[in-house]
Amino acid sequence: MQNEINQTVRRIVLETLELSPAELDDATEFKTMEVNSLMALDILAALEKVFKVKFGDNALRSFTSINSICAKVEESLQPQAAKAG
Numbered sequence: 001m002q003n004e005i006n007q008t009v010r011r012i013v014l015e016t017l018e019l020s021p022a023e024l025d026d027a028t029e030f031k032t033m034e035v036n037s038l039m040a041l042d043i044l045a046a047l048e049k050v051f052k053v054k055f056g057d058n059a060l061r062s063f064t065s066i067n068s069i070c071a072k073v074e075e076s077l078q079p080q081a082a083k084a085g
Helices: 002-017 037-051 066-084
Strands: none
Touching (some): 002 066, 037 066
């Protein structure tokens, strides 16, 4: 499941930022890429829609790279997995 989350997050970020896969490493800090607030909100909205989760108001501050987004998505999905199991 971790790999699926990474692939989905990566696809959303690449599409939103209009980058090729070679242009973005999972650890690349978004602040070095001039990601503006509208782009960040687009990423957040897409993540919430795809993963069917709701992130708090401070989520954007913790989304600094693909790795950090994946960690937050996994954390948000854990309660759902526990209820389903």
